[in-house]
Amino acid sequence: MVLVEIDEWRVWRTIEWQSDPMIRHVKSFEISSEGVEELRFLLHGPVGAGKSSIINTIKTVFEGHHYINCLTASALTGDSFTTKFEKFTIGQFAFYDVMGLEQGEYRGVHLDDIVSAVKGHVPEDYIFKPNAAIDKYNTQYINEPTLNDQIHCLVSVIPADKIAMIDDDVIEKMKKIRKAASDIGVPQVLFMTRVDQVCTMTQRDITKIYQSRKIKEKMMECSNRVGVPLNCIFPVKNYSEENKPNEKLNCLMLEAFTQIVHAANDYVKKNSKKEKKIEVVSC
Ligand SMILES: Nc1nc2c(ncn2[C@@H]2O[C@H](COP(=O)(O)OP(=O)(O)OP(=O)(O)O)[C@@H](O)[C@H]2O)c(=O)[nH]1
Numbered sequence: 688m689v690l691v692e693i694d695e696w697r698v699w700r701t702i703e704w705q706s707d708p709m710i711r712h713v714k715s716f717e718i719s720s721e722g723v724e725e726l727r728f729l730l731h732g733p734v735g736a737g738k739s740s741i742i743n744t745i746k747t748v749f750e751g752h753h754y755i756n757c758l759t760a761s762a763l764t765g766d767s768f769t770t771k772f773e774k775f776t777i778g779q780f781a782f783y784d785v786m787g788l789e790q791g792e793y794r795g796v797h798l799d800d801i802v803s804a805v806k807g808h809v810p811e812d813y814i815f816k817p818n819a820a821i822d823k824y825n826t827q828y829i830n831e832p833t834l835n836d837q838i839h840c841l842v843s844v845i846p847a848d849k850i851a852m853i854d855d856d857v858i859e860k861m862k863k864i865r866k867a868a869s870d871i872g873v874p875q876v877l878f879m880t881r882v883d884q885v886c887t888m889t890q891r892d893i894t895k896i897y898q899s900r901k902i903k904e905k906m907m908e909c910s911n912r913v914g915v916p917l918n919c920i921f922p923v924k925n926y927s928e929e930n931k932p933n934e935k936l937n938c939l940m941l942e943a944f945t946q947i948v949h950a951a952n953d954y955v956k957k958n959s960k961k962e963k964k965i966e967v968v969s970c
C-alpha cells in the first residue's frame with residue numbers, strides 16, 4: 688500500500704533543481720544600463736522575519752561556503768538587531784537590510800526612513816534613529832539621488848510560521864512602504880521565509896515545496912495580508928541550523944534571486960532611458 692502524504696498536492700510551480708546553470712547565469716549577469724554599477728535591493732519586514740538570513744544565504748550560495756557575517760538575531764528576542772543602513776555586496780548586487788519594523792510609532796526603523804531609502808535619499812551606513820526620520824535638513828540626506836542611489840527592487844520578507852501573529856500595525860507599515868515604492872515604479876516581491884517551520888513534508892524534502900498545500904495556503908495568506916500578488920511571492924528556506932551546503936536549498940533561493948535580478952534590471956533599463964531623455968531635453 689502506498690501512503691500519500693496528506694499535504695501532498697499537484698505540482699503548482701516548477702523549478703530546475705540544478706544550481707550550476709542558475710549560479711552561472713547570475714554571476715555573469717550584465718546590467719542593462721551603463722550608468723548603474725550595481726543592482727540594489729532593500730529588504731524590509733517584521734523583526735526576526737529572516738532578512739539578514741536571506742543575505743547570508745545568498746552570499747553562501749554565491750561563495751560556495753557557509754557565510755554568517757550578516758548578523759542574525761535569535762528567533763526568541765523581540766527587539767531588532769540591525770540599526771544601520773548597511774550594504775552587503777554580493778558580486779554586482781547590493782543588499783540593504785533595514786532594522787525590523789515594529790509595532791508602535793516610535794519603535795523599530797521609522798517608516799519614512801525606509802521610504803527615503805527606497806528613493807535614494809539615505810546614505811550608506813546611516814544609523815537609523817527610531818524617533819527621528821532623516822529629512823532634507825539632515826546633512827547626510829542625499830538631496831538629488833541618481834538612479835545609482837535608488838533601490839531597484841523592494842523585497843518584503845514575511846516568516847511563514849508567524850504570518851498570523853504579525854500585528855496589523857506592522858502590516859500597515861509594510862503596505863505604506865510598498866505604496867511609496869509603487870508610486871515611483873520600483874518593482875516589488877515577497878520572500879516567504881521559514882517554510883520548513885510550517886510544512887514537515889518540505890522540511891524533510893525541500894523539492895516537494897511546490898506540491899505542498901500548506902505552503903500554498905501560507906502564500907495565499909501572505910498575499911491577502913500584504914497585498915502582493917501570488918506570482919510575486921517566493922517561498923524560501925534560509926541557512927539557519929545547517930552548516931553544510933545544501934544543493935536543493937541553494938536552488939530554491941537562486942530561483943527567487945534570479946527573479947529579483949531580472950525585475951531590478953528591467954527597472955534600471957526603463958529609468959536610464961528616461962534619464963537620458965531628460966538630459967537630451969535639458970541640453
Ligand atoms: N528554520 C528556519 N529558521 C530561519 C529561517 N530564516 C531565518 N531563520 C531564523 O530566524 C531568526 C531570525 O532571522 P534573522 O535573519 O535574524 O531575521 P531579521 O529579519 O534579520 O531580524 P531583525 O534584524 O531583528 O529585524 C534567526 O534565528 C534565523 O536563524 C528559515 O528559513 N528557516
Ligand SMILES: [Mg+2]
Pocket residue numbers: 738739740758759760768769784
Ligand atoms: Mg537582521
